[in-house]
Amino acid sequence: MILTVVAGVITDSSGRVLITQRRADVPFAGCWEFPGGKLNPQEAPLAGLARELTEELGITLTAAQPLITVHHDNPLTQRRLWLSVYRVTAYHGQPNGCEGQPLRWCDPQTLDPAEFPPLDRPVIRALQLPNxxxxxxxxxxDVAAFVRQLERALQTGIQLVQLRAKSLTDGEFAQLAQQVSGMCQQYSAQLVFNRPLASLQRGTFNAIAHHGWHLTAADLSQLTQRPTAPALLGVSCHTAADLRHAAQVEADYALLSPVQPTRSHPDAQPLGWEQFSQLVATANLPVYALGGVGREHLIHAQQCGAQGIAAIRGLWRDQSQHQATAA
Ligand SMILES: Nc1nc2c([nH]c(=O)n2[C@@H]2O[C@H](COP(=O)(O)OP(=O)(O)OP(=O)(O)O)[C@@H](O)[C@H]2O)c(=O)[nH]1
Known part of the structure; x- marks a missing residue:
């Protein structure tokens, strides 16, 4: 049996999101959740969301965009629950707990997955990650030129940086990472290190503040559970099996590639947008489109269910710099 639930993320003018507390007499009693509920038979998702938000909060939904869809299979009940979460982009009225439920407005970065039903974990990550x-x-x-260019990229609003430097030794990488880490902190950007799993597990870079890990698909396949060390764990995926494994080890997000032909991997067979959206639909974690994409593909990628886009060339220099270089 399939049960479809829709939920809405309502944001106030300072970026805080609204969460509500579940009653004491229902499953996941006392947990916090995003307001919403089960769809009625034959009900369209947005109509169901609008109905739930009126019943629960007394507001009128006028616009919403998909954020992420996640699912859970219960082998005992043989029930699959699909939870489709939308960002509410416009509504009328003032949210109130119409069913007596407590409400809280929170900075998304402070949301604690332990206070929510387990299925909300990727939803919270989707809210915390940039696009x-x-x-x-x-x-x-020329390391100085590299760091200067990184700063220019950060000035364009990049908030998640994967430091990928395959040609450097661990020692050289650590030196560069030290500088990059300081700069990312200055721009409030999250930083992940793309290094072999063994170096990361040895704690080679532990002295460098506030970084996460990014693992290749090959290194991901070596994991049986989420490593305890990184606060943020990103992984590269190319197939449905990779994505399943990424969700099993509770990676925070995946880069799925190559979506389109790309110069960095000329021999790889591109997925194309259709297959990309099919893979994202069941991924159960936020997924970025990677491979032959740039800012101009962001909206399309999100329409395909992606968190956003990831790129080297497409984000390292902005368009005006490309034109200046070409001129
Ligand atoms: N609304 C909502 N439901 C969630 C979230 N996360 C999550 O796992 N769920 C699950 O989705 C299901 C929603 O069921 P519900 O009982 O709250 O739905 P409802 O409002 O239609 O309630 P009703 O059946 O009493 O009318 C529950 O199994 C709940 O645990 C979430 O963030 N928001």
Whole structure:
């Protein structure tokens, strides 16, 4: 049996999101959740969301966009629950707990998945992650120029940086990472290190503040559970099996590639947008489109269910710099 639930993320003018507390006499009693509920038979998702938000909060929904859809299979009841979460982008009225439920407005970065039903974990991550993820190009010699260009990229609003420098030794990487880490902190950007799993597990870079890990698909396949160390764990995926494994080890997000032909992996067979959206639909974690994409693909990627786009070339230099270089 399939049960479809819709929920809405309502945001106030300072970016806080509204969460509500479940009653004492229902499953996941006392947990916090995003307001919403089960769809009635034959009901369209947005109509169901509008009905639930009126019943629960007394507001009138006027516009919403998909954020993420996640699912859970219960082998005992043989029931699959689909939870489709929308960002509410416009509504009338003032939210109230019409059913007596407590309400709270929270900074998304402070949401604690332990206080929510387990299915909300990727939903919370989707709210905490930005929609652009920069992967740095291989640093070539002039480190100062590399760091200057990174700062320009951060100034365009990049909030998630993957430091990828395959040609550097661990020692050289650590030196560069030290500088990059300081700069990312200055711009409130999250930083993940793309290094072999063994170096990350050895704690080689532990002294460098506030970084997460990014693992290749090969390294992901070595994991049987989420490593305890990184606060943020990103993984590269190319297939449905990779995505399943990423969700099993509770990675925070995946980069799914290549969506389109890309210069960095000329021999790889592109997925195309159709297959990309099919894979994202059952991924159960936020997914970025990677491979031959740039800012101009962001809206399309999100329409395909993605969190956003990840890119080297497409985000390292903005369009005006490309034109200046070409001129
Ligand atoms: N609304 C909502 N439901 C969620 C979230 N996360 C999550 O796992 N669920 C699950 O989705 C289902 C929603 O069922 P519900 O009982 O709250 O739905 P409802 O408002 O239609 O209630 P009713 O059956 O009493 O009328 C529950 O199994 C709940 O645990 C969430 O963030 N928001």
């Amino acid at each position: 652009l993820s920069l992967i740095t190009p291989e640093p070539t010699g």
